[in-house]
Amino acid sequence: MQRTDRDALVRRAVSLMNDGVCDRVLAWRRGEFSSDVSPGVFTDTESVEKELVRNFFCGANLSKYLISETEKTEKKVLIFLRPCDSYSFNRLLSEHKFNREKVYAVAVGCDGTADIGKLKRKCGALSDIKRRGDKIIAESLYETNEENEENEENEANGAERVFDLEDVLSERCLSCNLKNRADCDEIISDGGRDAVSERFFEVRRIENMSSEERYEFWRGEFSRCIRCNACRDVCPACTCEKCVFSNPSSGVENKAAANSFEESMFHIIRAFHVAGRCTDCGECSRVCPQSIPLHLLNRKLIKDINILYGEYKSGESVSQISPLNSWTENDADPSEVAELLERSRSK
């Protein structure tokens, strides 16, 4: 059900482990249901054969795990890289976060990742999901919820729902047209998706709100934050040795937002912290238990960077230098920044 199927991944992982090239495999691990896939580190072929999955719920970007996993072995770590993951992979390499010699990178194709939150809202608890041609068939554990009872197509199938692929994909996948940019050791398939929506569509929608509306929108979103730090922990650009928010001597260590100001500032400051390095992998939004669309903050900064310093995609190569860390004669002059950004809004 993904263009690179599970068996191909399992075959490669098992043979690389048997050949003694790799003794750890970074991939996606099956959960109780097909929807609760988690990132997994496999250390034996048996668990690879039993637990490795590749389906629409394999959302996790595995690159960041290389930092810790490459430290744990003398051999190589096998990683499967989807097109979007390759950007994080490159970015981490350019920041010297792991030793490339200790990685065996395999490019795999991708047809996108389902937005579980979206699916759950549509059909309650998911048990399984299948692909039939262009359609996605979702099976629910329970009876239908109200919203979907009106859906005639679903009536005959009881707990089964039929969706168009694009209805259930996560937003980041809809606008994805990425190619694998990593220097991989092997390519199983390097296909990705063709974008069906424009990458900055949502950013523009928010830009075009009035400042009061926008403030209310973000206040509403941020008010749900429980400061679990999942966004930080998963972010491939968050690789400080000691995060200020876990460092008592920083003076700003905090486990919960003390007030609404802090609630807002935490995410905005985090977005600036990773600006110019964020690869737009969207993991922050995917893992947020409160469904805060955090990736839109990063995308806003990416959009602004593109306008002020020219098109730039973090992670496109290992040798690139962020426009925020360099200067060229074509960079926007501080005096024209406000005008350039204002003009870009209406576009």
Add this chain to the structure above:
Amino acid sequence: MFVCHCGTNIAGTVDVEAVADAMKSESGVVYSATYQYMCSQSGQDIIKKAIRDYELGGIVVCSCSPRMHEATFRKAASSVGMNPYMVEIANIREQCSWVHKNREDATSKAITLARAAVAKLKLNFPLTPGESGVTKRALVIGGGIAGIQTALDIADAGYKVDIVEKSPTIGGKMAQLDKTFPTLDCAACILTPKMVDAAQNENIRIFSYSEVESVSGYVGNFTVTVKKKARYVKEDVCTGCGLCTEKCPRKKIPSEFNLGMDNRSAVYIPFAQAVPKVAVIDSEHCMMLKENKCGVCSKVCTAGAIDYTQKDEYIEEKYGAIVVATGYEPISLERFGEYARGMSPDVITSLEFERLTSAAGPTHGKLVRPSDKMKPNTVVFVQCVGSRCEPSLGKGKEYCSKICCMYTAKHAMLTKEKYPDAEVYVFYIDVRTPGKNFDEFYRRAAEEYGVKYIKGMVGKITPDGERLNVSASDLICRKKLEIKADLVVLAAAIEPSPTARALATKLASSMDTNGFFTEAHPKLRPVESPTAGVFLSGACQGPRDIPETVAQAGAAAAKVIGLLSKERLTANPCVAVCDEEMCSGCSVCGNVCPYGAITYVEKEFRVPGGRTKARRVASVNEAVCQGCGCCAVACMSGAMELKGFMSSQIMAEVDAICRTSR
């Protein structure tokens, strides 16, 4: 705590006694006093006595900008044994008394600033500066009169100096001038000997037809790459005989030196007195270089100097000091259509007039109309073309170009000298003649030579047959004027050389809004740029005439000599420092460091479980670091800090300010 009155500069707006009183109760402050001039000898004595009597660990001086007297107070503190970096300045003059009118507000702000300084001082720690050596060689960028004079003066003191000049010869604008005000001696007679001196001086190397490619390093230790453009003529072989230029079949190329008023060949020597007197092949027009046909110059050159295979050459050299002498250019007049520039060859610029009257010019010094080579009977000079323009016009410059009043008087006088019967008009906004013997010079033009000075601007010039219709207004007689002129001379505004901006970027030197280089202090440090080790000479800093340029060139040379004469330079101890516990070795700081002061090392660190782990961390070379702070700003982890400006110190200042204003 020492609060300075600065005469009435501070005390006029800020209640200095109230500031001193308020600070007495500030935690950590044990002594608080005011004095009329804290920077004076007796003011410094108060500071020294207090440091001794109270065994102070640090002091705050509330006074003028630290750029003014920080060094003074640091020296005073250090003379009684205090580490000079335990001195903090609260700027209550430029940033307080001078910008506020209300005494109450200004006083309360001064107290806030003093509190912020105390908060920072509490986190200060003693710093010890390192030292660095000085490369005993200077670089002068630009080979006009400014660059030549600076180089000669530096060379005279016994130091090596290189001149980089972008055109094939040194000499610059002055070489194109005919006579010079206010003495009317000929420019060539006073400049060309200097050019020869520069060429023959054993301490001076001239890189002509060359440009500065890149600059790295810092005061005393710059590394500069100079690009020597291919001139396709071996500089050390060519004798400058000029045979190639005579035989070259491509002869219809407008001469740069004569501003397009006559032609040169594809292989050429810019002018007879060029230094170095070496031919250059213009690759855009040479048939041999373009189509591999011809080769005449190579055949006629008896010295065998022609080399069609020459490539651009890059020379790397170390310098202790750099002087910018990039000069000026007249502005383009294409947006001044009202003056019929381009519509009639008889509307010329002042620089073209210089070439027309010069004995070495296209007419061999005969002042004639470019159109028909006839004697002009009526000549109109228009001043301030593009100078002192209203910003709303969207063209020209707001500033006064300064030299035009005087050279126009000179031109008018020269015209009258050649043709006493000619009618000569000068249209002006104001005639500005501050300078030794300048006003006398102008009055001589008006009174002795009978030049008609008319206050007013020319509105429109229209070609009318062989002549030019000049419509103008006479503001004093309040009447409109229509003049039939044979020749119109436009005194175009001057602007910085177009190469200056890119150079400023390479030198990390700042420019003002008009693109002129900024001086470190307009009054007290006029020939130094804010970048240590970079000095300014001539019109690159603002419009200047020759006497001023030469004076400034000497001043810049004196500064350079002062620098090069030192064996060691005291480095700034406020350099970057890496907190290795925080550093994640991401390389961002190394990428942004303009001085190459940051490298990365693998180091073992203890980790939980009694083990160690090797980690890549940044390492700062303190001798190379200039304390610019780029790394501290770029570091995502907050691992890079600048000594003397640690994040904790800045935050303490901010906190103190916020607490006070609440």
